[in-house]
Amino acid sequence: MDIQRTLLIGAIMLLSFMLLTEWVNFQEAKEEVVSTESRLTSGSALTPVNTVPSDANTGTDNDMPSTLPSSKIGGTVDAAYTDDIPEVGAVVDTTVDTTTAAPSKAASNDIVQVFTDNLQVAIDLNGGDVVEVALAQFLADIDDPETPFVLLENNSQRVYVAQSGLIGKNGIDSKQRAKYQSISRRYDMGSSDTLQVDLLWSNNAGVSVTKRFSFHRDSYVVDVDFIINNQSSARWQGNLFGQIKRDSSAAETGGGGGMGMQPFLGAATTTPDDRFKKFSFDKMLKEPFREQNTGGWIAMIQHYFLSAWIPNPDQTHTYSTRVTSTGFNIAGFTSPAVIIDPGNQGEVSARFYAGPKDQYSLQEISPFLELSVDYGWLWWVAQPLFWLLTKIFAVVGNWGAAIILLTVLIKAVFFKLSATSYKSMANMRRVQPKMADIREQYADDKQKQSQAMMELYKKEKINPMGGCLPILVQMPVFIALYWMLMESVELRHAPFILWINDLSVMDPYFVLPLMMGASMFFMQKLNPPPPDPMQAKIMQWLPVIFTFFFLWFPAGLVLYWVVNNLLSMAQQYVITRQIENASAKA
Incomplete structure (x- = not known):
């Protein structure tokens, strides 16, 4: 037998088999996304909304993270903690509040629109959540030069939003989402290098919170700061949280794909033991993740693009992934409690990224975030x-x-x-x-x-x-x-x-x-x-x-x-x- 010819044919057939395997995996991944979505949303309370400004589902109580006692970290997380909003050390109320499940009647009055050179952002005053991000430098369709690619959105087609707030003992998002005010409904960067958007909240007890979004020219990073002014007579305590909430619908990239491609869709984070740890939506449902890490980040990634929360690199945060009872996939973090004495002011902050998977830019934002550009085992x-x-x-x-x-x-x-x-x-x-x-x-x-x-x-x-x-x-x-x-x-x-x-x-x-x-x-x-x-x-x-x-x-x-x-x-x-x-x- 011709040994050379046999080995050559074997090598070519092996390559063909590898390509065919990638195609089969790609099909299975698409079926998994569809089956997960149908399994979770069938018979659930998930109600699609018609327009970006009118979605109260972005702020339902059962989507909020919990601030668990330290003994809970790394252990089995009870369903009540994943679906409700407990206070630190308090008895957990397992009753799900559905009063905000219906679409809000308030339309554009609850939305703040922000325009920079790279980003077009919609912020909901109900919770101060980012409910839409369009990337001005990337087109949705190459044949339509007027329509930018939309990464985050909140409508009947897809729910994909970035949430953040203050929870815990005195957190303004603990029982229901904070209702913010803004002096304007539209902000435009123009020729400036930075743009600052302030959302204001206050109560009758003397506590006020400014949720500040800082945008920068030629950047996809948004600084999110919470400035807490405690003029009450009691000590204020709360925890910063940030999370990305997404349904299981397939991602739209406006390009890419291919017969052999298996683009990953799901959450990712970095841990001390694993520089780049991925979670498919199916895995998030079966095995909720919870772990502490100093610095770090947590992201929702898809082909070509990602969104990510990057909290304070000098603090130890609790990162988690979970699936709510209404079928939403959530990946987020909770920071340590901040305590502000009466008459004092404090500040907590994090950064949010929404943009392309540009590995050279990502590696400057946070260590190992560039690994979201996943080359597989042949990355070297x-x-x-x-x-x-x-x-x-x-x-x-x-x-x-x-x-x-x-x-x-x-x-x-x-x-x-x-x-x-x-x-x-x-x-x-x-x-x-x-x-x-x-x-x-x-x-x-x-x-x-x-x-x-x-x-x-x-x-x-x-x-x-x-x-x-x-x-x-x-x-x-x-x-x-x-x-x-x-x-x-x-x-x-x-x-x-x-x-x-x-x-x-x-x-x-x-x-x-x-x-x-x-x-x-x-x-x-x-x-x-x-x-x-x-x-x-x-x-x-x-x-x-x-x-x-x-x-x-x-x-x-x-x-x-x-x-x-x-x-x-x-x-x-x-x-x-x-x-x-x-x-x-x-």
């Missing part, structure tokens, strides 16, 4: 590839051209390794007639046939594994590049040339996949035909199979594969002709 290969790609793009200014040049550089790195493989294949092709004679001579004796083959390999100085091992070595690079190109938000809506105006989606006319299939077909012609009829049939169908796979792959990834095939074909052609000419002269 993908990271330097992405760094090199960005450096090339800084020079050429076109992501498609950058992919081509990156492919050339990768091919140059593996040039000698590929040459070894092609020389081995060319030599195998050269001695193909002799191998056929041996098979015919020892057709009834496999043992003698194998011995004769090994003697021929030794005589001709051919390594039967020399043709496939170099390909196996390069496979991790291809897989890493696959994830790198799929996860890079930089390629979203990035044009190349002519008809390809978005490298993150499939070629609309399938030109690149057909070119890839054709290049595989012609590369096969440079190799000796397999002696085994079954192997020959498999090899003939491989270009067709791969073409089918790549029809739905992002154009950026197919572009890499096409260029790589063309360079490989040229290199193999030259080497094969050199060996055949040298053999003819001899």
